[in-house]
Amino acid sequence: MTPPRVEKAKQGTGSVDAARDQILRSIRENLARSARDAVTHAPSDHAPPKPRVPSPEPLDAVERFTSQLEAVGAHWTLVRGEVEAARALRRILSDAGAKRVAGSDAPLVARVLPGRLTGLSRDELFTCDAGVTTAQWGIAETGTLVLESARERSRLASLVPPIHIALLSTNRICASLGDALARVDVTSHAITLITGPSRTSDIELTLVVGVHGPQTVHVLLLEEE
């Protein structure tokens, strides 16, 4: 488990390196000091991590996922095929009165919403009424969406507008958080986990949704035709 010592990177100014060396030396010296009395005080220090508790496999991942979405205050619609998805999306947007809609660069988003706006500047994005992205994974246990930057430019469209609509294929729903972490594309420079709308209880513990991020999260669950 313990990694090998890493070759010291030559970088930065002398004083930066000095700080690094000093901190690492301090860590090693203090650890060496503790090694002498570690035997009596901390027998568990070297105990290997316990084996993972297997997460119970849900009978129906979609059902579990949607009930968790509701529990965290997100909306969902189950659709079959892209034509139905496009129709549902248009209805959600018109019900919300959303006119300016930012879209990610995912091909699926382009197909179901040809009129979306892409490549917006920061200021333009702030004036959008809704953002449409896909999600790469769902987590049934928690009602969570997983968005990977390596797959799609969805960081801002899922965050800045007051409504976020996410398209998710039902066969991308993982049972548990652990399953999702094992599957995500770690080459992404940003992986975002989203569980329900943005929320705060900072004023007298009163729950308010939509503080900095979207007030409404709507998941369009896409079943294969």
Place this chain on the structure above:
Amino acid sequence: MTFDGGVRAALGDVQLRGALRQATTLFGDRRRTALVSIPDWEATRERARAIKDETLLHLDRYLEQFTANAERAGAQVHWARDGGDACELIGRIAEQHGARTVVKSKSMATEEIHLNAALARRGIEPIETDLGEYIIQLAGETPSHIVVPAIHKTKAQIAALFADKLGIEPSDDAAALTAAARRALRRRFAEADVGISGVNFAVAETGTILILENEGNARLTTSLPRTHIALMGIEKVIPQFADLEVFLQLLPRSGTGQVLTAYQSLLTGVKRRPEDEGPEELHIVLLDNGRSRMLAAPVTRQSLACIRCGACLNACPVYRQIGGHAYGSVYPGPIGAILTPQLIGIERSAHLPYASSLCGACRDVCPVKIDIPAVLLHLRAQVIEQHAGKSRRLERVAFRCYTAVMARPRLYEWTMRVARALHIMPPLRAWTKWRDLRPLAPRSFREEWRAGLSKAGPSLARVPRARSG
């Protein structure tokens, strides 16, 4: 203000105590409910602690591995021995990017090093964007809880504050106040060139940093500005990506009783292509500031396992009454009482190890099983050994007298007789100020015994019942 003064002020503040009771009870209840959704809570705690122990025992190697992987992904890693180093590094990076304002998401580490004051001295305006932090920044105050920083302020106070500082109509609607803060902060996000955040976990295996939140301000802070600076204590590193599962199960449940907070941002380096979203530069500042010293013994080392959930605050019978400000330290509550003396030196915080009844409620709720009472006792011993507290001369004299009296039966009897005759109570003013001592019986057990108790059997009726009060 002294600790005693702070405590008295807090205890006299009816509004504060009501708010504390409501918040700590709510979070405590939610936490208990949330634990049920984990198949084996105890095993998960054990595993989390084992991961932390393993990391801390090889902290140098994990930090080097993390640094190498983060740099490979395009991040720039800096090392700060203390708060001064860290403020200097962060201030210089912000200056190099010509920043007049920086947006910040909530970070206790930046509070620890007093970063806002350091940035202000350079003419850079730091803007807190977490709603609670924003409120207390507008009010010129400090956080009173590590999860809900403005827990001590009422809606009416916040409404008056926003009316004054943001020029909005006063409102008693939390949603309207929140919307006003959103509007004001959106303008700040739109113009900021540098975003500063903390870090909840850093994965050595991948060079990833993870930030948890509910509001979305950390996502904005780490994706809109062109430069992102993340400050993390060196103890935040964990070995593997898969270890995140354990900590993501523990932290939200322990902190707010949520199964998961609304957002987790897992950031690995910077964007790969120019057309990608996100900052062009990611600077990660590794902060020691007294932490490496804690590695020297297992009892102190466990303090570094803390994941800053705040569960011990909500469970602590002392914190629940006095709140965060009375402690007079950046980190309040039981965890603050063990972290602060180790970070800033026991001579400057000798009161903190005593700000506890040692009941152990903090240890019971801690998701990484830190034995906080054991560390408190260790620190109390240090206070005595280093004479860091108030002068202990009187205490030493008293104990010497006590030893002399208790070792000599005749002297003991004589002393007690005199004490009873003169109704002398031991000089324990600090104790008796808030508690009543029972009066001494007119005759001691020894006298009763000699007077025939041994033959007649117990005749306790002759001993007057002690009255309380």
